Amino acid sequence: MKKINIVGLGKLGASMAAAIADRGFHVVGVDIDKKAVEEMNAGRAPVQETGLGELIEKNRGRLRATTEHVEAVLESDISFVIVPTPSDERGAFSLQYARWAFEKLGAALALKKEPHLVVMTSTVLPGACRKELVPVLEATSGSKAGKKWGFCYSPEFIALGSVIRDFLNPDFTLIGEWDKKSGDLLEEFYSQIMLNSPACCRMSLENAELTKISVNSFITTKIAFANTLAELCGRMSGGDVDAVTHALGCDKRIGARYLKGGMGFGGPCFPRDNKAFHFMAAELGVEARIAAATDGMNQQTLSNAVRCIQKSVATGSTVGILGLAYKPFSHVVEQSQALQLARMLAENGYRVLGYDPLAGEMARMELRDKVMIMPSARECIQQADMVVMATPDPEFAQLSPEDFENAKPEMILFDFWRVASEKLRLAEHIRYVAYGRGG
DSSP states (O other), X not given: OOEEEEEOOSHHHHXXXXXHHHTTOXXXXXXXXXHHHHHHHTTOOSSOOTTHHHHHHHTTTTEEEESOHHHHHHTOSEEEEOOOOOBOTTSSBOOHHHHXXXXXXXXXXXXXXXXXXXXXXXXXXXXHIIIIIXXXXXXXHTSOBTTTEEEEEOOOOOOTTSHHHHHHSOSEEEEEESSHHHHHHXXXXXXXXXXXXXXXXXXXXXXXXXXXXXXXXXXXXXXXXXXXXXXXXXXSTTOBXXXXXXXXXXXXXXXXXXXXXXXXXOTTTHHHHHHHHHHHHHHTTXXXXXXXXXXXXXXXHHHHHHHHHHHHSOTTOEEEEEOOSSSTTOOOOTTOHHHHHHHHHHHTTOEEEEEOTXXXXXXHHHHGGGSEEOSSXXXXXXXXXXXXXXXXXXXXXXXXXXXXXXXXXXXXXXXXXXXXXXXXXXXXXXXXXXXXXXX
Protein backbone atom coordinates (compact mmCIF):
# COMPACT_ATOMS: atom_id res chain seq x y z
CA MET A 1 0.00 0.00 0.00
CA LYS A 2 1.55 3.28 -1.12
CA LYS A 3 1.71 6.23 1.28
CA ILE A 4 1.02 9.74 0.00
CA ASN A 5 1.92 13.26 1.02
CA ILE A 6 0.15 16.39 -0.15
CA VAL A 7 2.14 19.64 -0.09
CA GLY A 8 -0.35 22.50 0.33
CA LEU A 9 -3.61 22.19 2.27
CA GLY A 10 -5.76 24.67 0.39
CA LYS A 11 -9.15 23.80 -1.09
CA LEU A 12 -7.73 21.31 -3.61
CA GLY A 13 -4.90 19.95 -1.47
CA ALA A 14 -6.98 19.35 1.65
CA SER A 15 -9.77 17.81 -0.42
CA MET A 16 -7.38 15.51 -2.29
CA ALA A 17 -5.80 14.43 0.99
CA ALA A 18 -9.18 13.53 2.49
CA ALA A 19 -10.41 11.80 -0.69
CA ILE A 20 -7.25 9.70 -1.05
CA ALA A 21 -7.41 8.73 2.62
CA ASP A 22 -11.03 7.71 2.13
CA ARG A 23 -9.87 5.33 -0.59
CA GLY A 24 -7.75 3.49 1.96
CA PHE A 25 -4.35 5.19 1.66
CA HIS A 26 -2.34 6.74 4.47
CA VAL A 27 -1.87 10.46 3.75
CA VAL A 28 0.32 13.15 5.31
CA GLY A 29 -0.58 16.74 4.54
CA VAL A 30 2.13 19.41 4.60
CA ASP A 31 1.60 23.13 5.05
CA ILE A 32 3.55 26.04 6.50
CA ASP A 33 0.31 27.32 8.02
CA LYS A 34 0.33 25.87 11.54
CA LYS A 35 -3.38 26.55 11.96
CA ALA A 36 -4.23 24.46 8.86
CA VAL A 37 -2.09 21.62 10.22
CA GLU A 38 -3.71 21.84 13.64
CA GLU A 39 -7.20 21.84 12.16
CA MET A 40 -6.56 18.73 10.07
CA ASN A 41 -4.96 16.89 12.98
CA ALA A 42 -8.00 17.76 15.08
CA GLY A 43 -10.25 16.18 12.46
CA ARG A 44 -11.53 19.48 11.13
CA ALA A 45 -11.42 21.05 7.66
CA PRO A 46 -8.68 23.70 7.30
CA VAL A 47 -10.69 25.35 4.50
CA GLN A 48 -14.34 25.51 3.47
CA GLU A 49 -15.32 22.92 0.86
CA THR A 50 -18.40 20.76 0.43
CA GLY A 51 -18.15 17.54 2.44
CA LEU A 52 -14.53 18.12 3.46
CA GLY A 53 -15.02 18.28 7.23
CA GLU A 54 -17.00 15.06 7.30
CA LEU A 55 -14.45 13.21 5.17
CA ILE A 56 -11.52 14.35 7.32
CA GLU A 57 -13.29 13.29 10.51
CA LYS A 58 -14.16 9.92 8.98
CA ASN A 59 -10.54 9.20 8.01
CA ARG A 60 -8.60 10.52 11.00
CA GLY A 61 -6.88 7.14 11.38
CA ARG A 62 -5.27 7.45 7.93
CA LEU A 63 -4.85 11.21 7.68
CA ARG A 64 -2.60 13.63 9.49
CA ALA A 65 -0.67 16.84 8.80
CA THR A 66 2.71 18.37 9.58
CA THR A 67 4.74 21.50 8.85
CA GLU A 68 7.86 19.40 8.13
CA HIS A 69 8.52 18.43 4.50
CA VAL A 70 11.31 15.98 5.41
CA GLU A 71 9.04 14.08 7.76
CA ALA A 72 6.32 13.83 5.11
CA VAL A 73 8.65 12.69 2.31
CA LEU A 74 10.41 10.07 4.42
CA GLU A 75 7.03 8.58 5.37
CA SER A 76 5.58 8.46 1.85
CA ASP A 77 6.07 7.16 -1.68
CA ILE A 78 4.43 9.95 -3.71
CA SER A 79 4.38 13.72 -3.15
CA PHE A 80 1.66 15.86 -4.76
CA VAL A 81 2.56 19.56 -4.83
CA ILE A 82 -0.50 21.81 -4.76
CA VAL A 83 0.71 25.30 -3.91
CA PRO A 84 -0.51 28.67 -5.26
CA THR A 85 0.76 29.76 -8.67
CA PRO A 86 -0.76 33.26 -8.80
CA SER A 87 -0.94 35.36 -11.94
CA ASP A 88 1.68 38.04 -12.37
CA GLU A 89 1.30 41.42 -14.07
CA ARG A 90 2.00 39.85 -17.49
CA GLY A 91 -0.71 37.21 -17.22
CA ALA A 92 1.82 34.41 -16.62
CA PHE A 93 1.98 32.23 -13.48
CA SER A 94 4.40 32.99 -10.66
CA LEU A 95 6.49 30.02 -9.51
CA GLN A 96 7.61 31.69 -6.27
CA TYR A 97 5.77 29.30 -3.94
CA ALA A 98 6.44 26.27 -6.13
CA ARG A 99 10.20 26.84 -6.15
CA TRP A 100 10.25 27.12 -2.36
CA ALA A 101 8.25 23.90 -1.99
CA PHE A 102 10.53 22.11 -4.45
CA GLU A 103 13.62 23.22 -2.52
CA LYS A 104 12.13 21.67 0.61
CA LEU A 105 11.20 18.48 -1.23
CA GLY A 106 14.64 18.22 -2.84
CA ALA A 107 16.35 18.51 0.52
CA ALA A 108 14.10 15.74 1.82
CA LEU A 109 14.79 13.53 -1.21
CA ALA A 110 18.52 13.86 -0.52
CA LEU A 111 17.94 12.03 2.77
CA LYS A 112 15.81 9.26 1.30
CA LYS A 113 17.11 5.95 0.00
CA GLU A 114 13.84 4.51 -1.33
CA PRO A 115 12.35 5.55 -4.73
CA HIS A 116 9.95 8.48 -4.68
CA LEU A 117 7.63 10.17 -7.17
CA VAL A 118 7.04 13.93 -7.18
CA VAL A 119 3.86 15.15 -8.90
CA MET A 120 3.30 18.83 -9.67
CA THR A 121 -0.44 19.49 -9.63
CA SER A 122 -0.66 23.30 -9.59
CA THR A 123 -1.29 25.02 -12.92
CA VAL A 124 1.85 26.24 -14.71
CA LEU A 125 2.78 27.36 -18.22
CA PRO A 126 4.45 25.04 -20.74
CA GLY A 127 8.14 24.62 -19.97
CA ALA A 128 7.85 25.49 -16.29
CA CYS A 129 8.38 21.96 -14.99
CA ARG A 130 11.27 20.92 -17.21
CA LYS A 131 13.13 24.23 -17.28
CA GLU A 132 12.47 25.68 -13.82
CA LEU A 133 11.06 23.22 -11.29
CA VAL A 134 12.79 19.91 -11.99
CA PRO A 135 16.21 21.66 -11.93
CA VAL A 136 15.40 22.87 -8.41
CA LEU A 137 14.72 19.29 -7.30
CA GLU A 138 17.91 18.07 -8.97
CA ALA A 139 20.06 20.79 -7.40
CA THR A 140 18.71 20.35 -3.86
CA SER A 141 18.48 16.55 -3.91
CA GLY A 142 21.87 16.00 -5.52
CA SER A 143 20.40 13.49 -7.97
CA LYS A 144 18.87 13.48 -11.44
CA ALA A 145 15.20 13.05 -12.32
CA GLY A 146 14.41 9.54 -13.46
CA LYS A 147 17.12 7.96 -11.33
CA LYS A 148 16.39 7.87 -7.60
CA TRP A 149 13.13 9.79 -7.95
CA GLY A 150 10.58 10.31 -10.71
CA PHE A 151 8.53 13.28 -11.78
CA CYS A 152 5.14 13.97 -13.37
CA TYR A 153 2.95 16.97 -14.04
CA SER A 154 -0.67 16.06 -13.35
CA PRO A 155 -3.22 18.86 -12.79
CA GLU A 156 -6.77 18.22 -11.66
CA PHE A 157 -9.95 19.45 -13.36
CA ILE A 158 -12.22 20.41 -10.49
CA ALA A 159 -14.68 23.13 -9.54
CA LEU A 160 -14.85 24.77 -6.14
CA GLY A 161 -17.84 23.49 -4.22
CA SER A 162 -17.54 20.02 -5.77
CA VAL A 163 -13.79 19.37 -5.47
CA ILE A 164 -14.05 15.96 -3.82
CA ARG A 165 -16.65 14.65 -6.25
CA ASP A 166 -14.77 16.02 -9.27
CA PHE A 167 -11.42 14.64 -8.12
CA LEU A 168 -12.80 11.13 -7.63
CA ASN A 169 -14.90 11.17 -10.82
CA PRO A 170 -12.91 13.03 -13.50
CA ASP A 171 -13.69 12.97 -17.21
CA PHE A 172 -10.05 11.95 -17.67
CA THR A 173 -6.74 12.00 -15.86
CA LEU A 174 -3.86 13.94 -17.38
CA ILE A 175 -0.25 12.85 -16.89
CA GLY A 176 2.77 14.68 -18.20
CA GLU A 177 5.66 12.30 -17.57
CA TRP A 178 9.39 12.81 -17.21
CA ASP A 179 9.85 9.16 -18.16
CA LYS A 180 7.67 6.09 -18.74
CA LYS A 181 8.40 4.63 -15.30
CA SER A 182 7.05 7.76 -13.58
CA GLY A 183 3.96 7.78 -15.77
CA ASP A 184 3.30 4.08 -15.15
CA LEU A 185 3.49 4.57 -11.40
CA LEU A 186 1.09 7.53 -11.37
CA GLU A 187 -1.41 5.88 -13.73
CA GLU A 188 -1.45 2.77 -11.57
CA PHE A 189 -2.06 4.91 -8.47
CA TYR A 190 -4.93 6.80 -10.14
CA SER A 191 -6.52 3.48 -11.12
CA GLN A 192 -6.90 2.71 -7.41
CA ILE A 193 -8.25 6.16 -6.52
CA MET A 194 -10.75 7.17 -9.18
CA LEU A 195 -14.28 5.81 -8.86
CA ASN A 196 -15.31 5.99 -12.51
CA SER A 197 -12.36 4.35 -14.36
CA PRO A 198 -11.60 7.47 -16.48
CA ALA A 199 -9.39 7.55 -19.54
CA CYS A 200 -5.76 8.39 -18.81
CA CYS A 201 -4.02 10.76 -21.23
CA ARG A 202 -0.23 10.49 -21.02
CA MET A 203 2.14 12.83 -22.80
CA SER A 204 5.20 15.02 -22.37
CA LEU A 205 5.39 17.58 -19.58
CA GLU A 206 4.97 20.47 -22.00
CA ASN A 207 1.94 19.00 -23.76
CA ALA A 208 0.24 18.34 -20.42
CA GLU A 209 0.96 21.90 -19.24
CA LEU A 210 -0.60 23.24 -22.44
CA THR A 211 -3.58 20.89 -22.18
CA LYS A 212 -4.44 22.16 -18.70
CA ILE A 213 -4.74 25.85 -19.62
CA SER A 214 -6.29 24.97 -22.99
CA VAL A 215 -9.24 23.23 -21.32
CA ASN A 216 -10.17 26.28 -19.28
CA SER A 217 -9.53 28.68 -22.15
CA PHE A 218 -11.83 26.63 -24.39
CA ILE A 219 -14.57 26.56 -21.74
CA THR A 220 -14.42 30.34 -21.36
CA THR A 221 -14.86 30.67 -25.12
CA LYS A 222 -17.99 28.53 -24.90
CA ILE A 223 -19.38 30.65 -22.05
CA ALA A 224 -18.69 33.88 -23.92
CA PHE A 225 -20.43 32.51 -27.02
CA ALA A 226 -23.50 31.56 -24.98
CA ASN A 227 -23.60 35.05 -23.50
CA THR A 228 -23.41 36.53 -27.00
CA LEU A 229 -26.42 34.41 -27.94
CA ALA A 230 -28.21 35.79 -24.87
CA GLU A 231 -27.56 39.33 -26.04
CA LEU A 232 -28.86 38.50 -29.52
CA CYS A 233 -31.99 36.79 -28.21
CA GLY A 234 -32.70 39.66 -25.84
CA ARG A 235 -32.92 42.03 -28.81
CA MET A 236 -35.05 39.73 -30.97
CA SER A 237 -38.83 39.64 -30.89
CA GLY A 238 -39.64 36.33 -29.20
CA GLY A 239 -35.96 35.48 -28.72
CA ASP A 240 -35.18 32.80 -26.13
CA VAL A 241 -31.56 31.93 -25.43
CA ASP A 242 -32.50 28.75 -23.55
CA ALA A 243 -34.33 27.38 -26.58
CA VAL A 244 -31.33 28.12 -28.79
CA THR A 245 -28.64 26.74 -26.47
CA HIS A 246 -30.69 23.62 -25.70
CA ALA A 247 -30.79 22.81 -29.40
CA LEU A 248 -27.09 23.55 -29.83
CA GLY A 249 -26.24 21.35 -26.87
CA CYS A 250 -28.01 18.39 -28.46
CA ASP A 251 -25.33 18.37 -31.14
CA LYS A 252 -22.66 15.97 -29.87
CA ARG A 253 -19.97 18.10 -31.47
CA ILE A 254 -20.94 20.95 -29.14
CA GLY A 255 -22.50 19.54 -25.96
CA ALA A 256 -24.65 21.29 -23.39
CA ARG A 257 -22.15 21.89 -20.57
CA TYR A 258 -21.29 25.57 -19.98
CA LEU A 259 -23.63 26.57 -22.79
CA LYS A 260 -26.10 28.76 -20.90
CA GLY A 261 -26.37 32.50 -21.36
CA GLY A 262 -26.02 34.50 -18.16
CA MET A 263 -23.41 36.59 -16.41
CA GLY A 264 -19.79 36.25 -17.42
CA PHE A 265 -17.28 33.78 -16.02
CA GLY A 266 -15.25 34.48 -12.90
CA GLY A 267 -13.54 32.64 -10.08
CA PRO A 268 -9.88 31.80 -9.45
CA CYS A 269 -9.24 29.75 -12.62
CA PHE A 270 -11.18 30.66 -15.76
CA PRO A 271 -10.16 34.33 -16.15
CA ARG A 272 -6.51 33.79 -15.29
CA ASP A 273 -6.06 30.63 -17.38
CA ASN A 274 -7.53 32.32 -20.42
CA LYS A 275 -5.14 35.27 -19.95
CA ALA A 276 -2.27 32.86 -19.45
CA PHE A 277 -3.13 31.09 -22.71
CA HIS A 278 -3.00 34.43 -24.53
CA PHE A 279 0.31 35.34 -22.86
CA MET A 280 1.89 31.98 -23.70
CA ALA A 281 0.81 32.26 -27.33
CA ALA A 282 2.32 35.73 -27.62
CA GLU A 283 5.60 34.46 -26.15
CA LEU A 284 5.71 31.84 -28.90
CA GLY A 285 4.87 34.37 -31.60
CA VAL A 286 1.29 33.17 -32.08
CA GLU A 287 -1.63 35.59 -32.09
CA ALA A 288 -4.34 33.91 -29.98
CA ARG A 289 -7.19 36.17 -31.06
CA ILE A 290 -9.92 33.90 -29.70
CA ALA A 291 -8.52 34.03 -26.15
CA ALA A 292 -8.14 37.81 -26.30
CA ALA A 293 -11.64 38.25 -27.72
CA THR A 294 -13.12 35.96 -25.06
CA ASP A 295 -11.66 38.09 -22.30
CA GLY A 296 -13.02 41.24 -23.95
CA MET A 297 -16.46 39.68 -24.43
CA ASN A 298 -16.54 38.69 -20.77
CA GLN A 299 -15.98 42.26 -19.70
CA GLN A 300 -18.58 43.41 -22.22
CA THR A 301 -21.15 41.14 -20.56
CA LEU A 302 -20.61 43.04 -17.32
CA SER A 303 -20.91 46.39 -19.09
CA ASN A 304 -24.14 45.21 -20.73
CA ALA A 305 -25.52 44.29 -17.31
CA VAL A 306 -24.81 47.75 -15.93
CA ARG A 307 -26.42 49.34 -18.99
CA CYS A 308 -29.58 47.23 -18.63
CA ILE A 309 -29.98 48.29 -15.03
CA GLN A 310 -29.36 51.95 -15.80
CA LYS A 311 -32.13 51.82 -18.40
CA SER A 312 -34.56 50.31 -15.91
CA VAL A 313 -34.04 52.42 -12.77
CA ALA A 314 -32.73 55.94 -12.22
CA THR A 315 -29.48 56.80 -10.47
CA GLY A 316 -30.08 56.98 -6.74
CA SER A 317 -32.46 54.02 -6.78
CA THR A 318 -31.88 50.98 -4.59
CA VAL A 319 -30.74 47.81 -6.36
CA GLY A 320 -30.73 44.50 -4.54
CA ILE A 321 -28.32 41.88 -5.90
CA LEU A 322 -29.04 38.24 -5.07
CA GLY A 323 -25.87 36.19 -5.40
CA LEU A 324 -22.39 37.64 -4.88
CA ALA A 325 -20.09 34.60 -5.21
CA TYR A 326 -18.72 33.74 -8.62
CA LYS A 327 -21.11 30.78 -8.72
CA PRO A 328 -23.65 29.03 -6.45
CA PHE A 329 -22.56 26.85 -3.50
CA SER A 330 -19.34 28.80 -3.04
CA HIS A 331 -17.83 31.26 -0.56
CA VAL A 332 -15.45 32.50 -3.27
CA VAL A 333 -15.91 36.02 -4.65
CA GLU A 334 -12.66 36.20 -6.62
CA GLN A 335 -13.32 37.70 -10.07
CA SER A 336 -17.07 37.41 -9.42
CA GLN A 337 -19.01 39.40 -11.98
CA ALA A 338 -21.89 39.75 -9.52
CA LEU A 339 -19.52 41.38 -7.05
CA GLN A 340 -18.08 43.62 -9.75
CA LEU A 341 -21.62 44.56 -10.77
CA ALA A 342 -22.43 45.60 -7.19
CA ARG A 343 -19.29 47.71 -7.00
CA MET A 344 -19.88 49.40 -10.37
CA LEU A 345 -23.48 50.28 -9.52
CA ALA A 346 -22.42 51.76 -6.20
CA GLU A 347 -19.75 53.83 -7.94
CA ASN A 348 -22.39 55.06 -10.40
CA GLY A 349 -24.62 56.50 -7.71
CA TYR A 350 -26.95 53.61 -6.85
CA ARG A 351 -27.70 52.40 -3.35
CA VAL A 352 -26.78 48.72 -3.51
CA LEU A 353 -27.86 45.89 -1.25
CA GLY A 354 -26.48 42.38 -1.58
CA TYR A 355 -27.22 38.89 -0.33
CA ASP A 356 -25.53 35.54 -0.84
CA PRO A 357 -26.28 32.24 0.97
CA LEU A 358 -22.57 31.53 1.59
CA ALA A 359 -20.39 34.42 0.41
CA GLY A 360 -21.91 37.30 2.37
CA GLU A 361 -18.99 37.79 4.73
CA MET A 362 -16.38 37.52 1.97
CA ALA A 363 -18.36 40.03 -0.10
CA ARG A 364 -18.56 42.39 2.88
CA MET A 365 -14.77 42.30 3.21
CA GLU A 366 -14.32 43.05 -0.49
CA LEU A 367 -16.98 45.75 -0.86
CA ARG A 368 -16.62 47.29 2.58
CA ASP A 369 -18.91 50.31 2.93
CA LYS A 370 -19.92 50.51 -0.73
CA VAL A 371 -22.63 47.83 -0.49
CA MET A 372 -24.85 46.80 2.40
CA ILE A 373 -24.83 43.02 2.86
CA MET A 374 -28.22 41.77 3.99
CA PRO A 375 -28.91 38.72 6.20
CA SER A 376 -31.56 37.22 3.90
CA ALA A 377 -32.92 37.41 0.37
CA ARG A 378 -36.27 38.66 1.66
CA GLU A 379 -34.69 41.57 3.54
CA CYS A 380 -32.70 42.46 0.43
CA ILE A 381 -35.88 42.43 -1.67
CA GLN A 382 -37.99 44.52 0.71
CA GLN A 383 -35.87 47.66 0.38
CA ALA A 384 -35.09 47.50 -3.34
CA ASP A 385 -36.54 49.28 -6.35
CA MET A 386 -34.99 46.59 -8.54
CA VAL A 387 -33.80 43.08 -7.69
CA VAL A 388 -31.13 41.33 -9.76
CA MET A 389 -30.76 37.55 -9.63
CA ALA A 390 -27.05 37.42 -10.40
CA THR A 391 -26.36 33.72 -9.74
CA PRO A 392 -28.56 30.66 -10.40
CA ASP A 393 -28.62 29.64 -6.75
CA PRO A 394 -31.48 27.20 -5.97
CA GLU A 395 -32.52 29.40 -3.05
CA PHE A 396 -33.51 32.13 -5.49
CA ALA A 397 -35.55 29.71 -7.60
CA GLN A 398 -37.64 29.04 -4.50
CA LEU A 399 -38.58 32.67 -3.90
CA SER A 400 -42.33 33.27 -4.09
CA PRO A 401 -44.54 36.30 -4.75
CA GLU A 402 -45.06 36.51 -0.98
CA ASP A 403 -41.36 37.34 -0.57
CA PHE A 404 -42.03 40.45 -2.66
CA GLU A 405 -45.31 41.46 -1.01
CA ASN A 406 -44.01 44.37 1.02
CA ALA A 407 -41.67 45.51 -1.71
CA LYS A 408 -42.14 48.73 -3.62
CA PRO A 409 -45.13 48.74 -6.04
CA GLU A 410 -42.98 49.28 -9.13
CA MET A 411 -40.62 46.42 -8.32
CA ILE A 412 -38.48 45.18 -11.22
CA LEU A 413 -36.97 41.70 -11.11
CA PHE A 414 -34.05 41.19 -13.50
CA ASP A 415 -33.23 37.50 -13.79
CA PHE A 416 -29.85 36.83 -15.41
CA TRP A 417 -30.23 33.06 -15.32
CA ARG A 418 -34.00 32.70 -15.80
CA VAL A 419 -34.37 30.71 -12.58
CA ALA A 420 -37.36 32.51 -11.05
CA SER A 421 -40.46 30.38 -10.48
CA GLU A 422 -43.44 30.69 -12.81
CA LYS A 423 -45.52 32.22 -10.01
CA LEU A 424 -42.91 34.90 -9.54
CA ARG A 425 -42.65 35.60 -13.26
CA LEU A 426 -46.42 36.06 -13.53
CA ALA A 427 -46.97 38.04 -10.31
CA GLU A 428 -48.93 41.25 -10.97
CA HIS A 429 -46.90 43.42 -8.63
CA ILE A 430 -43.57 42.49 -10.26
CA ARG A 431 -42.20 43.54 -13.63
CA TYR A 432 -40.19 40.51 -14.61
CA VAL A 433 -37.28 40.86 -17.08
CA ALA A 434 -35.31 37.80 -18.21
CA TYR A 435 -31.86 38.25 -19.66
CA GLY A 436 -31.66 36.51 -23.03
CA ARG A 437 -35.38 36.74 -23.80
CA GLY A 438 -36.77 39.29 -26.22
CA GLY A 439 -40.12 41.05 -25.99
